[in-house]
Amino acid sequence: MTDFQPSIEFEKDIYLPGEEVTGRAWLSTNKNLKAKSVEITFTGKSVSSWKGGKAVPAKPNQKAKEIYVEMKHEVWTPDDEENTFPSGDYEWKFSFELPKNCPPSFEGKSGFIRYSVLLHIDVPNGKAKNIERAVTVSPIIDLNNITGAGEPIKMNVDTTAYFCQCMPCLPARGNVVYTLSSPKLGYVPGEAVTVSGQINNGTSKPIRIIQAKLNRRITYREELQGKAKNKKRNAQNADGFKSKIENQVLETKIERCNIPPNTNSDFAFAFVIPPVIASIRNSKFITVDYFVSIWGDTGVCNRTEPASLNILVGNVPLASGTASLPPQKFVDGNAAQCWNAYLKPEFTYQIPYYGI
Incomplete structure (x- = not known):
């Protein structure tokens, strides 16, 4: 699957609770390959994880996980029994609705709150191909x-x-x-x-x-x-x-x-x-x-x-007379990126992340 060049792009960098996260996923290949299916999954979750006792001093253990939203769409299946994925350019648009009361994106030393889109390519008799990108969800605390x-x-x-x-x-x-x-x-x-x-x-x-x-x-x-x-x-x-x-x-x-x-x-x-x-x-x-x-x-x-x-x-001041958000500051950019690994020995901030 080395010829695959998958990518994910959002229509904007920051979304609010209750909005639809929209964008597109696409990939290109210059020859026929094998694939059983292509899926796009949108997930919002919080994970807490920190080091255990002295017996495991350097490896964090997942302590808890809460799922706020999880939606999956199968966007491609093969037309033949050979699982042929024809060469060419592919594009799939997606739209996922955020819960109205979901918490904002957050990255901490011992956990995170994260919303991301995953493009999953199921490869028969081989390692699946995945690409994941996170999107920043800003709070509305009026x-x-x-x-x-x-x-x-x-x-x-x-x-x-x-x-x-x-x-x-x-x-x-x-x-x-x-x-x-x-x-x-x-x-x-x-x-x-x-x-x-x-x-x-x-x-x-x-x-x-x-x-x-x-x-x-x-x-x-x-x-x-x-x-x-x-x-x-x-x-x-x-x-x-x-x-x-x-x-x-x-x-x-x-x-x-x-x-x-x-x-x-x-x-x-x-x-x-x-x-x-x-x-x-x-x-x-x-x-x-x-x-x-x-x-x-x-x-x-x-x-x-x-x-x-x-x-x-909060982020909507008292007696403001409007429900619009004041300017927000994001560190080193304005769109979160996923980690390559689900958990690492030490939590490090995504760049950028919401906060200081």
Whole structure:
């Protein structure tokens, strides 16, 4: 089958949920060959996969897979019993409808959400010929349609400051209480998110540094239902899932201060949302969340947890008056490409991919 030159082309590079993915597949051969059939398959799926225990340190194992759409069309069959595929040029147009609520394309270190078209040529008594190309699906997260997206958010977090991080057996030295608020829950890339509030220093040491971070948390999940070896659940998988967390710091800001013991002080930080993928909450095994964390440093060997305020990142701003998407930024191009192998020892980003 070395004379085959198959290709796949989409009518455009980016599609939205509910749209039809259209394009064409074609191939050329300069002599008669053998083939039992030619099929075109459109698939949308998420896969989570990460390394196992120490017994298999370098090879990832697929943990979970969710299929959003899968459609197959047989576009060619032979006219004779010899399975003759005559020489010439062939073209097949295709059209596949995306589900209205499907999650967007996403590439992570321990999984992906991917939509692709596969051209499969079934070769009798030989290795099948396949070519696959992925298409980028952009989300439609209209903040105007999400309850509470435009409402102010506020929370109080009480954290314990331990005397020494390296010696947790020592007694705690007080509490740090945070009050965090933001004018609204929902933002879009390019908008500034402001988080303000107050720190109440209930420890015996002064707070001299306040650190604020804009974070992204990607959660990859493995479903444990039906796996006998996981019948004994712990706190991590009490809900029937086992998770792997990937935390990414998008921006960090530091403010020097002096908050004596048993006093409080106000703070305010602002971050501009970079061109990232919107929050993903409609995938069973991969979720993407954003939050701003605030942390007061109470000194050497400090051991306290930061206080976090979740925000929602969409791509249609509040009170925009239109459902059209703002300009999107894609890294190194504007159309995703499939990997040659289904799983590799290390997940690497497709170029381009949606996000940063």
